Amino acid sequence: MALWLMAGVREGLGLDDMLDSAAAARAEGAERARARRLATAALRLRGRAEAVLTPLLPRRPRPAVADLLVLATVEMLGFDAPPHGVVSEAVALARKQGQKGAAAAGMVNAVLRRAAEGRTAWDAAAPRRMPAWLRGPIVTAWGSGAADAIEAAHERAAPLDLTARKPGTAIEGTEVLPTGSFRLQSGAQISALSGFSTGAWWVQDAAAALPALLLEPKAGERIADLCAAPGGKTLQLAAAGAEVTAVDISAPRLRRLAENLDRCRLTAQMVTADALQWQPDGTLDAILLDAPCTATGTIRRHPELPSIRDGSGLAPLVELQARLLDHAIALLPPGGRLVYSTCSLLTDEGEDQITAALARHPGLTVEQPDPARLGIEPGWITPEGGIRLRPDYWPELGGMDGFYMARLQIPQRPA
Numbered sequence: 001m002a003l004w005l006m007a008g009v010r011e012g013l014g015l016d017d018m019l020d021s022a023a024a025a026r027a028e029g030a031e032r033a034r035a036r037r038l039a040t041a042a043l044r045l046r047g048r049a050e051a052v053l054t055p056l057l058p059r060r061p062r063p064a065v066a067d068l069l070v071l072a073t074v075e076m077l078g079f080d081a082p083p084h085g086v087v088s089e090a091v092a093l094a095r096k097q098g099q100k101g102a103a104a105a106g107m108v109n110a111v112l113r114r115a116a117e118g119r120t121a122w123d124a125a126a127p128r129r130m131p132a133w134l135r136g137p138i139v140t141a142w143g144s145g146a147a148d149a150i151e152a153a154h155e156r157a158a159p160l161d162l163t164a165r166k167p168g169t170a171i172e173g174t175e176v177l178p179t180g181s182f183r184l185q186s187g188a189q190i191s192a193l194s195g196f197s198t199g200a201w202w203v204q205d206a207a208a209a210l211p212a213l214l215l216e217p218k219a220g221e222r223i224a225d226l227c228a229a230p231g232g233k234t235l236q237l238a239a240a241g242a243e244v245t246a247v248d249i250s251a252p253r254l255r256r257l258a259e260n261l262d263r264c265r266l267t268a269q270m271v272t273a274d275a276l277q278w279q280p281d282g283t284l285d286a287i288l289l290d291a292p293c294t295a296t297g298t299i300r301r302h303p304e305l306p307s308i309r310d311g312s313g314l315a316p317l318v319e320l321q322a323r324l325l326d327h328a329i330a331l332l333p334p335g336g337r338l339v340y341s342t343c344s345l346l347t348d349e350g351e352d353q354i355t356a357a358l359a360r361h362p363g364l365t366v367e368q369p370d371p372a373r374l375g376i377e378p379g380w381i382t383p384e385g386g387i388r389l390r391p392d393y394w395p396e397l398g399g400m401d402g403f404y405m406a407r408l409q410i411p412q413r414p415a
């Protein structure tokens with residue numbers, strides 16, 4: 001099944017979409033989980049596996065055979081699986097790939113036996129490079145050292161972070177992060193953790209939990225979450241006692257939000273709508289706009305992303321984000337506050353959006369974040385007053401997703 005996932009990625013499909021498909025539903029849950037674990041590791045560590053394999057290959061193998069070699073090498077050198085079993089399984093899988101696969105079985109056997117000895121090349125290899133459309137802007141923004149550090153962070157599996165419904169309540173078996181999120185280092189079965197059935201917490205990367213903290217929701221406030229599903233931030237706003245309207249264009253994604261609210265015994269009004277067309281019933285106090293983006297900050301969790309995107313989706317997203325920002329600003333009364341966020345590593349979708357919005361809207365201001373209140377490093381605050389988070393931050397704690405956020409204040413009307 002891991003091979004099937006890797007073949008799908010070659011065709012441009014995302015791992016989650018494939019794993020949610022009817023074809024994957026026929027497999028047992030444990031088989032799906034193992035396939036996901038293997039395929040994500042193979043995509044993360046492909047650069048190292050290829051550094052081991054390339055000198056051993058007489059010619060470039062067919063893509064399906066190349067995937068098989070990479071998977072087996074990652075199992076042997078990334079997971080320290082005993083080579084004998086891995087090689088036999090890979091040879092059997094090659095034989096199942098029709099005539100051409102059967103013809104390659106001998107080569108797979110010979111190459112993998114040698115690859116098992118390739119620890120030195122594996123350890124010496126550089127992490128997989130991001131594609132030029134992503135690495136280029138990152139180097140321009142923060143330098144090549146930052147791009148290298150981000151690539152190194154992309155090789156490591158993301159830990160599991162939880163947000164507690166009641167901030168400050170302890171969650172068994174976790175460590176508390178400086179921002180107040182809870183972190184589990186080893187992969188655990190989520191539904192088996194204590195507090196799952198009572199909705200005491202939900203899964204949310206520590207970086208993804210910060211935009212709602214930055215907004216500072218208060219009990220009784222009327223807050224719109226304009227791109228809300230699947231709802232981690234809606235849950236935070238509702239848990240703070242705000243009267244939340246969760247708007248999203250996708251009905252299936254809003255159904256997931258409804259399930260999450262239900263499990264956590266929280267409430268929000270849900271609206272399936274294009275946020276650009278949506279109007280509130282009355283006056284809002286605040287808006288959270290977690291805009292659709294390239295999601296390049298989540299490559300640790302979605303290592304297929306650099307392979308299935310080519311950067312061509314960026315320009316329409318940047319235009320949509322600007323229109324959503326303008327609409328959100330127009331929906332708020334004087335003094336209202338707006339948090340804009342994206343899980344992107346590209347400044348086009350973060351810092352530059354806010355700089356451009358400030359130029360378009362005279363009087364609009366960015367409210368300076370308080371690092372002590374948020375548990376963030378002062379150095380993460382950007383010149384225009386936003387917060388830049390990167391996967392290479394908190395290396396000793398296990399990293400975080402890439403994110404950008406800024407809190408804007410709508411100007412008071414002149415008297």
Ligand SMILES: C[S@@+](CC[C@H](N)C(=O)[O-])C[C@H]1O[C@@H](n2cnc3c(N)ncnc32)[C@H](O)[C@@H]1O
Nearest residue numbers: 227228229230231232233248249250274275290
């Ligand atoms: C980054 S995700 C939001 C994640 C969410 N805030 C959370 O914390 O779980 C972006 C969301 O924007 C929604 N979306 C995209 N275009 C939209 C639009 N024009 N109006 C409303 N929602 C939109 C997508 O369906 C997607 O659920």
